Amino acid sequence: MKILVTELMWEDGIDELKRKGYTVDYDMELSRKREELLSLLPEYDALIVRNETKVDTEFLEAAKKTQVIGRLGVGLDNIDLQGARERNIPVISARNANATSVAEYVMAAMLDASRPLSDADEDVRQGNWDRKFFTGYELNKRTLGLVGMGEISHRVAKRAKAFGMNVVGFDPFVAPFDHVVQETGIRQFEKLEDLLKASDFISVHVPLTKSTKHLINRDNFPLMKPHAYVINSARGGIIHEPDLVEAVKSKQLAGAYLDVLEKEPVEKDSPLAQVKSIRLSPHIAGLTIEAQSRTAMLIAEEVDSVLNGSQSLCRVN
Template sequence: MKILVTELMWGDGIEELKKRGYSVDYDMELSRKREELLTLLPEYDALIVRNETKVDSEFLETAKKTQAIGRLGVGLDNIDLQGAKERNIPVISARNANATSVAEYVMAAMLDASRSLSEADADVRQGNWNRKFFTGNELGNRTLGLVGMGEIAHRVAKRAKAFGMNVIGFDPFVAPFDHVVQETGIRQVNKLEDLLKESDFISMHVPLMKSTKHLINRKNFSLMKQHAYLINTARGGIIHEQDLVNAVEANQIAGAYLDVIEKEPIEKDSPLALLKSIRLSPHIAGLTIEAQSRTAMLIAEEMDRVLKGGHSLCRVN
């Protein structure tokens, strides 16, 4: 059987597939070469993608031999799940494989906002010794608001609690006795507006869908504290980016840490890149060496299971 990998996949997962008898073709840039990708699809029995490959109706119609699709991550907004289901093509995600890495990114963002060591380093290298200027803030007793309370939010909450933070959460799909509440001591709020008003840091942990598109917008920015920071490791479309730029410029909030944006890679004239208070990274929250390996191995193992007719707990459709 032939498997095509269209985006970055750690080598140990590829080697695992080969050990199990599969022929694997790997081109980490193929997601950006649409026409070439479409010509190749009919040859393959299975496909492995990340977030850039658009698995839409045209893609699925062309992939006539495909028996399974593996997603190196958990976001599924680039995959037509219903279309895959109609064609009886299982879609497998790397369930929770990078959750710890994303949680640690959120902690890193809050620490950076409180104690900017990179800026202090740059200033000292210029011959300065501005101790008062670089007086920061402690995370202890600050309030972290989690929008969405799934597995990643659960791990963020555990780490934030270890720093002595107050953690509140909003998620209409989480019940009061679910583990994320009971095991971490998150205080649930019933309204998003209440979370935004109370939080010093707001971290997004919801999927991108019709109901969450531009969930954080001009109206919501007006509710936030002036010193609040917004952190987004979920999906770019959740935040209205121009409204964010306006809020930062108007000093409604202190800034933001965006690992994801609506159009990736970032456009050259994006207003997000003009503001120092908006920190950007290239969709790397889940990209640690450990998470890359776990993700690749999980998809390799689950892909093999499905192709051999077995059941996978990582199947999403």
Template structure:
């Protein structure tokens, strides 16, 4: 049986239905832990998004499980070592949403530069504030990328088309790798990237080494009146420190698609800040990205099951 515990975009359900495999698609199953543990003993494949916690304890209830499909790329809800120990394969939607996230970052920068929403609200209120609402340009500004992998490189290409200078920090990118040599990204130490960038966009995974990477000290290193964009994982930014940096006027604005706790708690100080734009983890959730993600993960899960063999999680 293939067990799907969260929402699966088309054509995933259709591909599963046509596969001849027994399928249980219950998109809200992740909310019902007892029901999930009841169904898992029959599952050969488990397909999840980011709410189902695939832990060593959960895997103990799934003796027949051979493959886990993750409808996305982040693995902070999956204990990869536990999969590896049991010889269970892991399928992810590698780069399927990279374009969507890159376009989100450009949209975030344009929102800050031109803020069409404020202009629209002003006109609707009977005003005509052309001078105040003219905004600024991205041309000639500097973008700093923290993490220069697939998404970071796609952001860089789009930023360059707007006439921006692109700086990058990534300890895994060498001086003659694709990013610096073909895209012209100037790879620098993190402190220098933060000190020079008008916009800083985060593109690293959430790991013990990146948790609260942007703490009070790091935020203080950012250029005054800079803008922080986080479409990676919420725990990378110390939210209280960010609110304080914004309140003090050191940073101009922040665009957060992810927060440390999701959904965002009602008492979060982020809600009260007018210098923060909040979106509900949608950067990679375009219709096109979801179609690619669904097709890629389901197709690969079905392939592994059909071959009768799996490889341990990477």
């Protein structure tokens, strides 16, 4: 059987598939070569993608032999799940494989905001020694607001609590006795507005859907504390980016850490790139060596299971 990998996949997973006897064709840039990709699809029994490959109607119609699609990650907004279901093509995701890495990214963002060591290093190398300017603040006793309370938020909350932070959350789909609340002591809010008012840091952990698109926008930026930071490691489009730029410029909030954008990669003349207190990273929150290996191995194992007629615990459709 043949498997096509259209984006970055750690070698552990590719080697595992080959060890199991599959022919694996791997081109980490194939998602950006649409016509070539569509022409290749009819040959393959399984497809492995990330977030850049658009698995739409055109894609699914071309994938005539495909028995399973593996998603190297958990976001699914690039995949037509209904279309795959209608064609009886299981879609599997790397459930929780990168959750720890994303949680640590959120902690790194908060630590960078409170103690900007890279800025201090740059300033010292320019001959300065401004100890007062680089006096930071502690995370201890600060409030972290989690928008969405799934597995990643659970892990963020545990780490934030270890720093002595207060943790609050908003998620209309989480009940008071669910594990993320009971095991971490998160204080739940019934309204997003109340969380935004209470938080020193707001970290977004929801999927991109019709109801979450531009969830954070000009209507609720004024509710935030002027020293607050927004952190988005979920999906671009949840935060309305032009509104964010204006809010930071007008000092309605201190800044933001954006790992995901509506349009990736960011354009050089993007207003986001012109505001220093909006920190950008290239969609790497879940990309650590350990998470890459776990993700690749999980998808390799689950794709193999489906191709051999077994059910996958990671199936999402």
